[in-house]
Amino acid sequence: MITLTEENYIKAIYHLGKYGVNNVSTNAIAKEMETKASSVTDMVKKLSEKSYVDYKKYQGVTLTQKGKEIAINIVRKHRLWEVFLVEKLNFSWDEVHEVAEQLEHIKSKKLISQLDAFLEFPTHDPHGDPIPDKMGHIKKIDKILLSEAEIGNDCICVGVQDSSSEFLKYLDKNNIALGTELKVCHREAFDNSITIKIKTKELIISNMIANNLFVKIS
């Protein structure tokens, strides 16, 4: 039996290790989990004992195949529940994460496969993140950060990097949602802010905003 705490550690290690980082450090996990490094060391030993991670003292951890499967299944559940909350229960995209953090730990294979079917097999969650399929396969689309787009590019919003409530509300306020089409008009050299055009309306956004919005060149 895997505990809720173990699941959360595995998920954290997965997210930290997902972009090439092979050995996730104790401190990184501690920061992600909002706990102390000493607690992480204890847990990491336990996870290693249970073969969810490979661990060598002072060298950080990597998920084993078994660990990776568990992590991906939790991510799958999290994202399916987020879709459910938005599509069926009228939650807005900035309200779903907290509840999904709880729902992702519910254990029932049938529940998830039926939920998946009920939602008509969605491929992405409300923040544009891909939903792993039943086999754990994740198909990633070629998205770039808006900050990396070139002047003149016609783009379509496909995701967010930061999915904090504050950022999502900022986007809502400026009528930017997934699917919104925009054109990159100008980049200010001084602060890297960029001017974008949505339909006919121009909007200046900071580099920090542009760094947290994924787009696809259309």
Place this chain on the structure above:
Amino acid sequence: MITLTEENYIKAIYHLGKYGVNNVSTNAIAKEMETKASSVTDMVKKLSEKSYVDYKKYQGVTLTQKGKEIAINIVRKHRLWEVFLVEKLNFSWDEVHEVAEQLEHIKSKKLISQLDAFLEFPTHDPHGDPIPDKMGHIKKIDKILLSEAEIGNDCICVGVQDSSSEFLKYLDKNNIALGTELKVCHREAFDNSITIKIKTKELIISNMIANNLFVKIS
């Protein structure tokens, strides 16, 4: 903050105390929770400390107003989730309890009020048990056990006493569901088994079955 364990104890005390029993005994709780009496004593002290129950040594416990509200809210969540599983995710009535036991602990007011609306404010769960409303009000219908019905009575099935998978599957097998109409034809004095007629088909059911099926005289 209330823990999952505390919630389960409060729910158990609620169910044990719901039919008039004012002081729920340590042993009764231990049996319900599948734990030891000594563990119950420890927890009951904690619940008393937190004002969820009134407790006097050797006298058993009663839920306080606060405790009762928590219990009813958990029951509400449990039953709403059961409806969701059956109505939306095609679970059968013998599969829902286990999952609902997990889902009932998810903490989000919005989730439950939206789920309630999504399900169009159901009044009863798949086993015929009433769903408390947002205010905690439970309206109980006048149902009797089939074993208490009289010969000649035309009845309609409205609930089950035992909602174990085995019993529910027995009912499925014999085409008895909530809403099924039946007539009580004969009672065998020897073993209190009764003969019922569903549509045109006669069926003999044991007293034990009749003792676990609620009906309304129609």
Place this chain on the structure above:
DNA sequence: AATAATTTTTAGATTTATCTAAAAATTATT
């Protein structure tokens, strides 16, 4: 290469929920 800074681990405590075994209180039976 030596020293300093940082990271990670160990040692030992604490909290929560559980257990067993024994003592105390209550209830039932003679």
Place this chain on the structure above:
DNA sequence: AATAATTTTTAGATAAATCTAAAAATTATT
């Protein structure tokens, strides 16, 4: 009313997950 049976509580242990403080290892800087 005394004794027996049952229930409930206490005392003390254990396992999981956390913490603080200090030691050990690694990495960065002089």
